[in-house]
Structure formats: C-alpha cells, structure tokens
Amino acid sequence: MNESSPKQDASSGNAPGTTHFGFRDVPVGEKQKLVGQVFSSVARNYDLMNDLMSLGIHRVWKRYFVGTCQVKRGDRVLDLAGGTGDIALLLRDRVGQAGSIVLGDINGAMLRVGRDRMTDAGKVAGFEYVQLNAEKLPFPDASFDLVTIAFGLRNVTDKDAALREMFRVLKVGGQARVLEFSEVKSDWFKPIYDFHSFQVLPRLGRLFANDADSYQYLAESIRKHPPQDELKGMMQAAGFSRCEYRNLSGGIVAIHTGYKV
Incomplete structure (x- = not known):
C-alpha cells in the first residue's frame, strides 16, 4: 500500500458489490480474507505495536471500557474480536469464578495468541475460545448478559449484520458495548493525528514488525x-x-453503549 493522504477517505459510496479495505474498494467477498491476512501478520507483535502506536494510552481506554461495563459476578460475557485477550482478562475479575467469558475472533492466529497469553498467566478457568464470524454468531438467542467488541467492528465487512447479531445473542436487559477509533473533534489536533496515523504508524510497523502495509491499512x-x-x-x-x-481522548476513540429491552 502507498502512504495515502488522509484526504482520500472521502465518504463516497462504494460501487455495487464492493466494500472498502482501507482506502481501496474491493469485492465484498474478498475483504474478510484481506483483513485476515493483516491480523495474521500482526498477531505476534499486536500488543507491542499497540503500546508504541498509542504511547500506552490504549491500556487506559480498555480499563475504562471494562470498568464502566454493566456486568456482575456470575454473568456470561461474549468478547468479540477478542484478539490477544486483554479485554477478556480485565473482564474476568468482574464476573468472578461463577461467571464465564467467551473470547471470539475470526482470526485463528489472534485467538491462539490470546489463549496462550491466558495460559501463561495461569488464567484458564472460566474462558472459552471460539473462532467465529461476528456477522453470523454460533450461539442461541439470549445467551449473554454482556457483549463487547473493542477495536474490531471497523474490520467487519457487514457492520449492520454484526450489530444485529450482538443484539440477538443478548439477554433482555443485557448491554452491548463497542470501543472503537472514531472521529477526532478538535480541529487543531486533526493535522497532528493525521501525521501520526499516516506517517508515523507505517514506519513503526516497518521498524518493529517488518510490516508497514498492515499498519497503513x-x-x-x-x-x-x-x-x-x-x-x-x-x-x-x-x-x-x-x-x-x-x-475519550478528544474523540480518538469512543465507547458506544446500547441495551436490549
């Protein structure tokens, strides 16, 4: 990928049968494979790169995200796009020994990193690992008290389908939470943020993960x-x-919340 200008993100619609993969339009059926290649490439360096890219602030965002969730001991939680397990690990203390967490991810490499991380930390009980597609969840209706997805929704091809599935598998009274990068609100900060995103991140990816293209995406x-x-x-x-x-952080990220009533 070339280091495209952020002005190329114009919100023009996609041609029929296509969707966006970064700033490129690709056939709908290809996006899942392309995203899978990105995350298979970055899986082993994912946590290191998150620290470098955000100067460690992503840890604060995630702790706030989990700390303000509607969850109690004994609850059953689904963490979608669970990746390396950092959200699931934070949630584990909230649900206690009587609760359980399903860590789901479409990417097997990311899921293995998360499972190995939990095992190395001695966190085995109360976790399930499921390779799944967020657009077609393999769970019955009303299966979970809480559904979370952190930094994963933007990579889903059909976001509307994923949100409908999150709603379907929630119990009545349950909460869904989305933590995702969003739109920066301060005009003075936008050029700085764009420079960091399109000039710094790919170079960090090349230097520390030997992969500039994935971080450009x-x-x-x-x-x-x-x-x-x-x-x-x-x-x-x-x-x-x-x-x-x-x-949070001036709109760099936002936490979205919804309930099933």
Whole structure:
C-alpha cells in the first residue's frame, strides 16, 4: 500500500458489490480474507505495536471500557474480536469464578495468541475460545448478559449484520458495548493525528514488525469507520435502546453503549 493522504477517505459510496479495505474498494467477498491476512501478520507483535502506536494510552481506554461495563459476578460475557485477550482478562475479575467469558475472533492466529497469553498467566478457568464470524454468531438467542467488541467492528465487512447479531445473542436487559477509533473533534489536533496515523504508524510497523502495509491499512480503516453519531444510529437500527456514546481522548476513540429491552 502507498502512504495515502488522509484526504482520500472521502465518504463516497462504494460501487455495487464492493466494500472498502482501507482506502481501496474491493469485492465484498474478498475483504474478510484481506483483513485476515493483516491480523495474521500482526498477531505476534499486536500488543507491542499497540503500546508504541498509542504511547500506552490504549491500556487506559480498555480499563475504562471494562470498568464502566454493566456486568456482575456470575454473568456470561461474549468478547468479540477478542484478539490477544486483554479485554477478556480485565473482564474476568468482574464476573468472578461463577461467571464465564467467551473470547471470539475470526482470526485463528489472534485467538491462539490470546489463549496462550491466558495460559501463561495461569488464567484458564472460566474462558472459552471460539473462532467465529461476528456477522453470523454460533450461539442461541439470549445467551449473554454482556457483549463487547473493542477495536474490531471497523474490520467487519457487514457492520449492520454484526450489530444485529450482538443484539440477538443478548439477554433482555443485557448491554452491548463497542470501543472503537472514531472521529477526532478538535480541529487543531486533526493535522497532528493525521501525521501520526499516516506517517508515523507505517514506519513503526516497518521498524518493529517488518510490516508497514498492515499498519497503513489500520490507519486507513479508522478513517472509513462510521463516526460517532452514525454508529449510534446503526445501533438503534439494529434494535438497541438507550444508545449513547462517550468520547475519550478528544474523540480518538469512543465507547458506544446500547441495551436490549
């Protein structure tokens, strides 16, 4: 991938039968494979690169995300795009020994990293690992008290389908939470953020992971993700009630919340 200008993220619609993969339009059927290649490539360096890219702030975002979830001891939780397990590990203390967490990810390499990480930390009981597609969840209706997805929704081909599935598998009264990169709100900060995204991140990827292209895609995928109010509307359309969002770090990320009533 070339280091494209952030101005290429214009919100023009995709041609019929295509979707976006970063700033490229690709056939709908190819996006899942292309995203899979990205995350298979970055899996082993994922945590290191998150620290480098965000200067460690991603850990604060995730702790706040989990710390403000509606969850209690004994709950059953589904963590989608669970990756290396950092959200699931934080949730484990919240649900206690009587609770359980299903860590789901479409990418087998990421799922293995998460499972190995938990095992190395001595965290075995109460976890399940399922390779799955968020657009077609392999669970019965009303299976979970909480469904989370952190930094994964933007990589899903059919986000509306994924949100409908999250709604379907929630119990009545359950909560869904989405932590995702969003739209920066301060005009003065946008050029700095764009420089970091399109100039710094690919170079960090090349230097520390020998993979500039994957991190170029990740920067582009953030710009293509629906901004705050649009995603809120998508959650409402999927059936969620009491939808709201909270910006963190000036809108670099946002936490979206919805309930099944």
